[in-house]
């Protein structure tokens with residue numbers, strides 16, 4: 068009996084190998100919404116056709132729906148039943164029209180999946196499995212249908228009614244209501260369905276496509292936000308032009324709309340012709356958005372737009388193929404952003420992001436392949452592995468094929484699979500066919516989890532240099548034995564004396580466990596530059612000395628490799644001082660001095676190169692993470708750099724003051740170096756640093772400078788800190804997105820009392836778990852603040868677990884997304900590890916826990 072009870076509690080595991088084509092197709096669907104926040108009626112008419120020769124009933128997914136009526140071919144149906152929320156309709160024959168009617172309450176939908184209300188706007192979110200919360204339907208991405216949508220709503224409250232495709236008709240109804248009809252000519256899976264009803268205004272524009280069609284563009288927001296939409300609209304036009312130029316992809320409908328809402332579980336959603344965005348990825352003006360925000364807006368607008376081809380025209384056969392659309396689309400948005408400014412700085416930012424989120428995931432209990440084999444809740448697989456490692460996998464194929472063949476391969480892919488639901492295998496097969504390469508072994512990137520490690524040892528012997536490369540892939544959950552991968556490593560040698568390149572860059576495909584390369588006729592001692600441009604997403608260990616790294620940081624002709632050499636030098640220094648308490652900072656100081664004063668380098672690059680590796684990245688290099696020792700070592704190095712290079716930081720700071728805000732790569736670089744320099748001036752302990760920061764805070768004409776100064780003050784002890792925080796709060800109390808920054812800045816503070824401050828902030832009247840951005844700005848930020856979260860008292864763990872248990876009841880998806888930091892217990896000492904486990908166990912034992920949080924927490928306990 069006890070066993071049976073446990074068995075019913077353990078959620079069902081979905082396996083890739085169990086994929087079966089659908090029993091029924093739904094070529095057409097007509098939806099009729101009678102919209103009301105408290106009670107919305109949804110009538111659906113599905114034309115269904117039997118797929119193949121079988122006698123199975125029609126099973127329509129449903130989640131929390133009660134059928135008010137079920138008809139088959141216009142007649143009240145007999146014999147239907149509900150099975151775990153799904154509607155089962157026995158049907159004879161091959162084709163029918165099945166009609167259902169349900170009632171839902173968008174204003175009570177706190178999960179933000181399905182039809183929900185956000186700030187008076189009604190909107191939908193259907194990926195991955197939200198459509199089943201709106202109507203009964205085969206909610207799987209390989210069922211493609213043509214949609215006709217009719218919406219009726221109160222005209223005063225919801226003057227604007229939008230859906231996918233093109234607007235067909237609209238009119239007035241009774242009792243102050245009105246209606247609109249939209250038809251989408253492109254068959255699509257239900258996860259791409261969307262509707263929006265609200266009191267919205269649009270920033271409109273138009274785009275002429277390469278074949279000469281004019282597309283009407285609209286960015287829809289509430290009236291007060293209209294002035295903040297120009298940047299997003301400009302980014303959209305740039306994206307449309309870029310996809311034509313770089314991939315030959317043209318937009319296909321007459322309208323393209325984007326709607327911004329404040330409550331959203333992810334960044335944005337690529338619904339066909341009607342993207343719905345988290346407002347943080349649309350709204351920007353200099354007073355409220357940082358350069359980081361501006362860049363993120365352009366990237367996300369591009370990402371969602373690019374999905375029109377990589378995701379919508381070609382979708383995924385099943386959710387195990389998620390990286391087919393996400394990895395490829397991230398690669399596309401990364402390339403787009405690289406083309407808008409400094410490609411080198413963009414690559415540095417992307418690699419930093421990969422190391423901050425994907426490498427730890429790949430090294431922890433939630434590691435999974437780019438194409439997973441099983442899941443309990445698909446929402447948990449919108450991960451850095453699927454997105455960012457997936458993008459690296461596409462990038463490696465781009466590297467192996469070269470740009471021309473890669474383009475031929477994507478042309479083939481778009482041509483061959485347009486209008487279908489495809490697989491990762493389909494994509495790789497196109498790469499192979501058009502690229503004329505064998506990717507058999509390369510496919511392991513889709514099946515093996517874990518970050519490969521490469522060791523590269525260069526040894527001189529008799530005028531010859533021998534480079535020994537070895538690879539290994541660490542064991543990950545469920546995968547104890549690994550096969551060697553294909554690692555595309557770009558490398559080059561430089562002469563240690565002359566600084567000259569010794570030959571051209573080579574692309575080495577490392578396929579074996581071990582391989583050896585010999586370089587002959589060397590006239591001087593070589594220094595190895597390897598994994599240039601981060602050509603493979605791996606960890607590289609070399610026998611390079613501090614002097615080699617310092618040399619490369621000054622002479623390498625690949626900017627990424629230059630950055631990387633500096634990072635490695637910093638990392639080696641920091642890891643050594645954590646281990647031994649040593650403070651030999653001379654080599655780092657000299658290397659930073661060289662970079663900082665090199666007139667040939669642009670400021671954005673310098674700013675990236677001189678920032679120390681984060682606490683958590685330092686921790687990732689250690690067998691057992693000691694958060695306090697890491698913090699002390701990093702602060703000591705920051706202080707020494709601040710002091711030793713005091714004049715240079717001042718010069719960099721003063722040399723980058725602008726008269727007026729401008730959003731351009733050069734102006735962004737100036738602001739970035741300025742805030743980095745300010746941080747070092749403060750780290751040096753200079754008396755005037757708080758005042759300098761405070762003056763920047765009050766005098767700034769843009770949010771980048773204002774928030775940069777606020778962060779510096781928030782890390783310090785000056786009384787100006789409180790003044791700045793409260794001035795910031797008062798100024799922006801009615802702007803949710805900026806208030807998020809206020810919470811986040813405090814949660815990321817390096818002060819000793821951050822844990823207490825954050826616990827107090829959770830009781831602040833402006834804090835709420837109901838808004839995902841707000842929850843992330845406090846809980847999410849705090850749990851990546853390594854030292855504060857891992858406070859030896861265990862209070863940080865308890866606090867986060869309390870919050871996640873509360874959040875799970877409202878919004879399981881967002882709660883589960885915030886859980887992974889608690890799962891990294893194996894990386895810490897026994898005491899911390901036990902405290903983390905205790906919180907995971909408490910979460911798993913919570914009555915009524917969602918399967919989202921259950922999957923994350925229970926896997927983290929293994």
Ligand code: PHE
Pocket residue numbers: 192194195332333334335336337370371393449
């Ligand atoms: N498909 C969206 C994107 O990557 C992400 C998303 C997933 C949004 C699930 C909402 C829900 O662009």
Ligand code: ZN
Pocket residue numbers: 370374392393396
């Ligand atoms: Zn995406």
